[in-house]
Amino acid sequence: MQIHSKQKIIIGLQLLRVICCFGVIITHFYKFDNIKFLYNKHDYYLRIFFFTSFYFSYSSLSSKNMGKIKERFKRMAIPYIGWPLIIYITDKVNHYLYNVRESYTIKNFYYQILIGCGIYGILWFVFNLLFLSVIFVLIILLFKKRYIFVMLLICIFIYSVYYSNYVNIFLSEYKLVPVHHSIKPIAQYFVFVFSGFYFAYIKILNKLHKYRILSIICSSLLILIYFKYYFLFFVNVPLSYKGLVDNIFTLQLFIFFAMIPFDKINNKHLYNVLIKMTNYTGGVYYLHVIIDNFLKKYIEANRQRTFIGCLFNYFVSYYICLSGVFIFNQNSLKYLFI
Numbered sequence: 001m002q003i004h005s006k007q008k009i010i011i012g013l014q015l016l017r018v019i020c021c022f023g024v025i026i027t028h029f030y031k032f033d034n035i036k037f038l039y040n041k042h043d044y045y046l047r048i049f050f051f052t053s054f055y056f057s058y059s060s061l062s063s064k065n066m067g068k069i070k071e072r073f074k075r076m077a078i079p080y081i082g083w084p085l086i087i088y089i090t091d092k093v094n095h096y097l098y099n100v101r102e103s104y105t106i107k108n109f110y111y112q113i114l115i116g117c118g119i120y121g122i123l124w125f126v127f128n129l130l131f132l133s134v135i136f137v138l139i140i141l142l143f144k145k146r147y148i149f150v151m152l153l154i155c156i157f158i159y160s161v162y163y164s165n166y167v168n169i170f171l172s173e174y175k176l177v178p179v180h181h182s183i184k185p186i187a188q189y190f191v192f193v194f195s196g197f198y199f200a201y202i203k204i205l206n207k208l209h210k211y212r213i214l215s216i217i218c219s220s221l222l223i224l225i226y227f228k229y230y231f232l233f234f235v236n237v238p239l240s241y242k243g244l245v246d247n248i249f250t251l252q253l254f255i256f257f258a259m260i261p262f263d264k265i266n267n268k269h270l271y272n273v274l275i276k277m278t279n280y281t282g283g284v285y286y287l288h289v290i291i292d293n294f295l296k297k298y299i300e301a302n303r304q305r306t307f308i309g310c311l312f313n314y315f316v317s318y319y320i321c322l323s324g325v326f327i328f329n330q331n332s333l334k335y336l337f338i
Contacts, residue, residue: 010205011262011271013052014278016253020045021281025288025310046125047250050189051196053129054136055254058200061136062147069137073130078335079286080126084112084119087290122289128185132193148201151194158187191247199251205258212259219256223249276322283321283337284314291317 023045054061060068088109094100104119111118116127140147199205208215226249265271291313324337 009275010258011274011278012257012260013254014275014281015260016048016257017052017281018278020048021284022310022314024285025313026307028289029292029305029313030307030310044246044250044253046185047189047192047246048253049125050128050192051250051254053196054132054193055196055200057133057136058197061133061197062140062201073133074332075335075338076126076130076133078332079282080116080123080130081113082333082336083123083286083290084109087119120289122285124185125285128189131186132190136193136197148198151197155191155194158190161187192250195247195251196254199254204255208255208259212261215255215259219252219259222252223256226252280318280321280325280338283324284317286336287317287320288313291320 027045057072060072063069088104091103095102108118112120112123116124136151139150143150226245262271262274265274295309295313295316321337325334328334328336
């Protein structure tokens with residue numbers, strides 16, 4: 001998804017999302033025999049996506065302008081419904097034209113729409129964005145000026161539940177884990193979602209911009225300290241919830257990349273190239289599994305699942321998104337690719 005601030009695009013944050021998007025591809029497809037460190041950190045990519053998504057959703061979700069709110073939901077709903085529908089129809093066409101066995105039924109499609117899994121599992125992320133956006137809008141409408149306080153109470157409750165470990169025992173005993181990709185992250189990432197939303201509420205980047213160099217130095221030091229002493233802070237809680245320290249780490253990454261002075265670039269052409277190169281991370285995320293399945297037919301797995309193979313996947317997905325936005329620029333289908 002493209003990232004826009006109120007006045008300008010923040011290239012540093014788009015670059016961070018590019019890194020995280022490629023990190024997702026690496027996590028899904030690269031063999032981690034020699035770089036287990038990267039695999040251990042894979043959950044950070046999603047935290048950054050949730051954090052930045054709701055940072056930039058604040059202006060639309062908290063506004064009383066229904067047009068802005070509808071546009072926000074349309075940006076999420078079109079890829080959420082569109083890609084499973086495309087995959088489902090393609091599956092049917094292959095069945096009737098080439099007598100290929102059907103992979104999906106209408107039941108799978110219904111599951112996909114209801115819980116984000118069934119046909120295209122990676123869309124659990126968009127399911128959670130949609131669900132949490134609805135929750136946030138309802139809280140804002142119901143509690144008006146106290147909505148931040150109510151969200152904070154929910155965060156405290158979630159922390160308490162996870163640290164108590166009761167939720168994990170409950171899920172294990174009653175075998176409720178099969179929907180973990182759809183339901184679990186609603187609670188797991190709520191704290192990161194709220195943090196992004198809250199820091200937009202207090203206009204944190206506007207305040208830190210006055211102390212840009214100091215912000216970069218401090219966030220860099222905290223990031224380095226985190227990586228050095230990671231295992232001292234690590235909380236081994238099931239369902240991959242790590243706790244407060246990881247929330248602080250996510251914020252430091254956000255600050256560091258947001259403060260990089262790309263806005264000082266005077267060359268307009270170079271600036272526009274950087275904007276174009278760091279766009280379409282949402283589209284790349286939607287497409288990367290489809291591209292991988294397509295490449296399997298033509299490239300051996302041991303060559304495809306290399307670092308270079310993952311880079312190739314990213315760039316193929318990117319150029320499809322670039323083409324898709326160019327073709328559908330005048331209508332809502334462009335949201336399939338951004």
